[in-house]
Amino acid sequence: MSTRIGPPLPPEERALDDVAWGQGLRPSRIFSVLLPVWQVEVRATVTDGRPYHVIDRFLERGIAEGGLSSVPELARFFALDEPLVDRAVRFLARIGHVAVRDGGLVLTGLGLESQRDGVCYVVSREDRRKMYFDAFTSRPFGRAYYDTGSVTFLTAEKVGAITAARSYPRFLQLISVHGFRREALGELAGRADRDRYNLPFRIEQPESLGEEIVYLPLHLVRAADARGGTRYLAYGQVSRSADPELSDLCQSVPEIVGLLESETLSIQPGRHEQRITEWLDGKGLHGIRPVETERGAWRVTLPPSAFQPAGRVSPARIGSFVPLATGLLAVWCEDERTREEAFLSRVDSVLTAHGRDPRHDPGPTIERIGRQLHLSARTAEQARELALHLGRNPLAARLTELIAKG
Incomplete structure (x- = not known):
């Protein structure tokens, strides 16, 4: 059986650099851990939704607020062709928004709720899906953790294989004795930001059909803040920076903190x-x-x-x-020339890693690398001048292109 953990964790060094130079903290240890997670198969009645087409929303408003109860009346009021209005009304009836009552058009309950919320709800259906909650507090995971191309949840069997594989660094397996808190499903269904947690627009009567513990690989960095307090920051597969919610979880759960502190204290003097x-x-x-x-x-x-x-x-x-x-x-290294060469190599790596992605601004990363190496070069323009000075002409050309794009 393969022991690959799926999409890799970020390098430990990247997490440590972010803690020290991005967060302004003093890192002292880094742990590779397996965080226990409840994988819950959920059954519920769900209502999907999408943005309204403009004409559909106004036709519904005409029925609900204007007392317009036929296709000809709607067509005359909105100055639209009757065939166009007829097709739109038939569509709204098909998705459960419009019905005929006493010979006239009326909005159904689903149509009225859609108008109230400004969301075109679609007829309810039964849905089954897997959802993820941390195994300590039953806190739900956000939508990013449902991307199977970026995130891997490991079964207990896979964890056993990884633990036995010598090619992997040691993972510290965290243990929870807490059962899944089933009230978490109802609480999640009632949240206004359900979409953030991979849920449809409406979810009713959610119930668990079964729960299984799986594990999420993480780096946890132990660090000290300016006052000397201990912090734990979590780095996973979904982002280059610390996950604030998982960091808060690991910081606040006594079982996690106690285990990591005991690991730290177990190091013998010298x-x-x-x-x-x-x-x-x-x-x-x-x-x-x-x-x-x-x-x-x-x-x-x-x-x-x-x-x-x-x-x-x-x-x-x-x-x-x-x-x-x-x-x-x-x-x-005290030698400035060596640090300058290292600076340019890292800038080159940053530009290569992100290619021509217009969403990425390498400026903050270049500034951070300059601070990290105690150099005066902190901008793309200064990096280009240094590249020209040290004969790194291809890099200078790439930086010139970057600067021209603004």
Whole structure:
């Protein structure tokens, strides 16, 4: 059986960089976890909806508010051709909005509700669908988590296979002892923002036909805020940034916080420094000593020769972190030219990753990379000038094209 987890999680380094440089927090650990989720098969009576066609809405208003009860009357009032009005009325009758009563046209209950809400509801039907709720508080997941091309929920069997596969990093399996709170279905059906949670316009009498625990892969970053308080931020498959709702969940559930804090406290004194030394030795960097800062973080300053292509360390590590099983290691290089080359390489990667997507503005990312590397280059224009200065002409041309597009 395949042990692939589906769409990958973002790299740990990306999550750590977002915490440090996007959120302004001090990361100290990163955990790869499997969050338990209730997968609930729900049966309900649903009413679909869509925006009104202009003529349909006005014809219904003419019937409901103007007392117009026939096709000729509607056609004369709105100055429309009778055949056009007749086709529209037949359509409205077919979807359950218009009926004939005492020889005249009237709106049905569904038609009146549609007019009231400004939504063209379609005749109710029975519906079955799978829905997802966290296994601690029965909080529903948003629509983005129903995209099977982006998100994978793992069965217990798949989790067992992944746990046994040596090719995967260790996942910490979170456990919940809470049952599914079935009142959550009725609460969700009553929300005005149902569409945000993958529900139709109206849902009535929802009931659970069965519940199964599945697991959602996440990165959880432990970090400290400006006051020294501990925060947990969740990074998953649907976004490059932290998920605020899942972060709030993981921050507020004592079982999750307690397990992660115990994992942190279980590291024996001196073990993290030893693990850093092992990492340095593995990169051929013998004799370089890491330094513990006054805030308890660990940092190592490496010479330019330590970085690729001459060395074994990726330049992408500069100003970023190495995630180790015992904690994090911040990597730095004092040589400005090395940092400038790293800056341009990262800008190049950002432009390549997003291609010609007009929705993406690389400006904030370029600014953040410049801050991260303590460089004066913070804009696309400054990056272009630096690329020209260092002979990175293809990158300079791409930046020129980006700037021209505004």
